Amino acid sequence: MQLLLLQHLSxxxxxxxxxxxxxxxxxxxxxCIVIYLFLSLLLLLHTSNSITFSSSSSSSLSSLPxxxxxxxxxxxxxxxxxxxxxxxxxxxxxxxxxxxxxxxLDDDDDNNSNKSPQNDTVLSLPPxxxxxxxxxxxxxxxxxxxxxxxxxxxxxxxxxxxHSNVRWFVFGDDDTVFFPENLVKxxxxxxxxxxxxxxxxxxxxxxNRYFSFDMAFxxxxxxxxxxxxxxxxKVFDSCLERYPHMYGSDARIYACVSELGVGLTREPGFxxxxxxxxxxxxxxx
Numbered sequence: 001m002q003l004l005l006l007q008h009l010s011x012x013x014x015x016x017x018x019x020x021x022x023x024x025x026x027x028x029x030x031x032c033i034v035i036y037l038f039l040s041l042l043l044l045l046h047t048s049n050s051i052t053f054s055s056s057s058s059s060s061l062s063s064l065p066x067x068x069x070x071x072x073x074x075x076x077x078x079x080x081x082x083x084x085x086x087x088x089x090x091x092x093x094x095x096x097x098x099x100x101x102x103x104x105l106d107d108d109d110d111n112n113s114n115k116s117p118q119n120d121t122v123l124s125l126p127p128x129x130x131x132x133x134x135x136x137x138x139x140x141x142x143x144x145x146x147x148x149x150x151x152x153x154x155x156x157x158x159x160x161x162x163h164s165n166v167r168w169f170v171f172g173d174d175d176t177v178f179f180p181e182n183l184v185k186x187x188x189x190x191x192x193x194x195x196x197x198x199x200x201x202x203x204x205x206x207x208n209r210y211f212s213f214d215m216a217f218x219x220x221x222x223x224x225x226x227x228x229x230x231x232x233x234k235v236f237d238s239c240l241e242r243y244p245h246m247y248g249s250d251a252r253i254y255a256c257v258s259e260l261g262v263g264l265t266r267e268p269g270f271x272x273x274x275x276x277x278x279x280x281x282x283x284x285x
Contacts (some may be wrong), residue, residue, distance in 0.1 A: 004121045006225040069180055071167035074101030075158030076126065077151040077218070078174035086174040091124050093178045101162050102129035103174065104154045106147065116283060131157065137237075138244035151249035155224070159233040167192035169229045172221035186269050187223055195228035197257045200270045211247075213252040220272035228262060233258075273276070 076090060083105060090103065103126050131150045139146035158169055168187050172178065188194050201207075207217075216222035224232065239256035246252055254264075256258025 044101055067167055067192065069184060070100075071165060071192070072099070072183070072187070073158060073161065073163045073166050073169050074099060074126065074155045074178075075169060075171045076103045076174055076176070077154045077171070078099065078103050078105055079147065080105050082174055087125055089175045089177055090126065093180060094124060094126055094141055095180065096123060096125075099126070099180075101126050101170075102161065103127070103128050104131045104150075104156065104157060106131055106150060129157065129161075133150065137240055137247045140244045141247045144247045147251065148247065148249045151218070152240065152252040153236065154249075155229070155253055156236040166226050168223050168225060170221060170223045171218065172185040173219050173227045176219060176221045178221060182269060183223075186267055190225070190265070192225050193227060194225060195231075195260070195262050196223070196225040196265055197228065197262050198223040198225075198265045198267050198270070199266075200266050200272060202272045212253055212254060215250055216264055216270070217272040218248075218250045218253075220270040222270060224257075225282070228260070231260060232256060240263050 003230060014188060078086065083103065087103075105128055107130070131153065134146070134149045135170065137146075137149045139149060141148075154171060155169070158171070170178070170183065171234050187198070190198065199222030200220055201213055202211075202217050211217075236256055239259060240252060243255050246255065
């Protein structure tokens with residue numbers, strides 16, 4: 001029926017209908033082109049603003065003075081028994097006139113005091129800080145040492161020293177040896193205004209498997225950027241209460257940093273030497 005009606009239409013009517021359809025297609029096409037150009041312009045403006053913001057941010061960061069030892073605060077974990085024997089390790093790398101920080105001991109012993117200005121050894125060592133009491137925290141790892149809680153809290157207690165103009169907090173044990181120039185060069189690669197947890201895992205597979213492949217081992221030393229450390233210090237004690245079953249201090253720090261959504265940034269320069277692995281290899285040879 002429709003075909004019959006179409007056949008009865010005059011040629012003039014058919015031409016008018018065809019022109020109408022063509023005009024409609026042209027109008028719709030033009031409208032699509034206008035919308036496309038408008039959206040492209042908006043995208044171009046947004047990209048331009050993003051590039052401008054990124055450039056201004058980069059220029060503001062580059063205008064800051066480069067990271068130096070003056071921007072780093074050290075927290076060294078020790079105890080009254082090991083410090084007399086191991087302080088010579090710290091003396092190898094500590095620079096009294098350039099470095100800031102503390103060696104944290106578990107007890108105030110006059111023999112360990114770094115207060116006498118007449119002693120040349122004292123002048124070449126960091127000051128002594130006495131750790132806070134940690135008896136209020138539970139420790140349930142059978143056969144472990146509850147001193148792991150005190151060592152873990154070196155992080156929050158170092159932040160609590162309230163040093164100014166800090167970009168990085170660096171932590172290690174009393175037998176950790178830092179190479180200051182290498183440390184500064186490594187940390188300078190990262191934006192200290194962002195959240196960073198920098199270190200490395202153990203050189204021994206079994207330790208990584210037992211503890212974690214994503215944990216910074218304290219014996220190698222590790223670094224936490226200032227903004228992350230400030231936030232971490234505020235929640236650290238409440239976080240420790242959730243992990244009484246863990247063995248060491250490293251695992252507690254790693255767990256609390258992970259709760260803040262920050263993963264490990266691996267830097268092989270923080271090298272964990274595994275003496276146990278070396279002994280096994282020697283026996284095999």
